[in-house]
Amino acid sequence: MLPIASSIADVRRRVTEAKSQGKVIGLVPTMGALHLGHGELIRQCKRDSGFVVVSIFVNPTQFGPKEDFSRYPRTLEADALLCEASGADLIFHPEVEAIYPDEREAMCFVGVPKLTTLLEGASRPGHFQGVATVVLKLFSIVGPDLAHFGTKDYQQLLVIRKMATDFNLPLEIRGVQTVREPDGLAMSSRNRYLNAEERQAATVLSRSLRAAVQAVDRGERSADRVRQILQATIESEPLAQVDYADVADAATLEPLDQLRPGSGSVALLAVQVGPTRLIDNMTLPG
């Protein structure tokens, strides 16, 4: 059975021991409710390092007041099985008080860059400040050489890379490709909120992104036309409501006018399907 450390002292002791054996330390930060996408993160992390820590912590500071913090699924037993099967060496599962001993007003937070004013950041004020803060804390507690994050949370990955660069953190951030269900739906812990009808409707995210990729493949260069394709495809699904559907520079997330060959671009979506908000993205060709 995989060891589960709940205290900072315990995780540090075990990591120090692994380091003393010359092992490269990998970290996969998660909020639990793990699925095969997380399994892939852990597997890749294990391929790249010698000792993999998976943190499981539902981070209150990244949820808005009207978001799903209290009902976010907590499935530690199943998570531990998936971690073990995927090659993890240790789970770090702290209580909220271990990570945030002080009341909010007394805490330090990471200031986040301009790119958090866009897209997810615009829709979820404070979200990335909470993400960056907890990830910095996890880095400082575990002390990994490498950390793996999914590209489904594309903007999150950019924010974490920027934080690691700006704070000169001595670790490497690696992005891992989104894992999809056979019908294209990106794996997400929130998919379990969907009922059968919503689950079917949720395929509209990947369908619209594929339609955008195909349009660019056929030569479309107007970002607005690509946005219209995304929007129209999503609107064709009665249970889906667009929060944003944008085409942006892959590095800065600034909205684009034209897609230029050689300069990376990405289509990003947030869509409400019934009561559940889902995000997805695809890199555009060129």
Ligand code: PAF
């Ligand atoms: O992507 C997530 O699950 C979370 O945002 C993260 C990175 C674990 C921080 O709480």
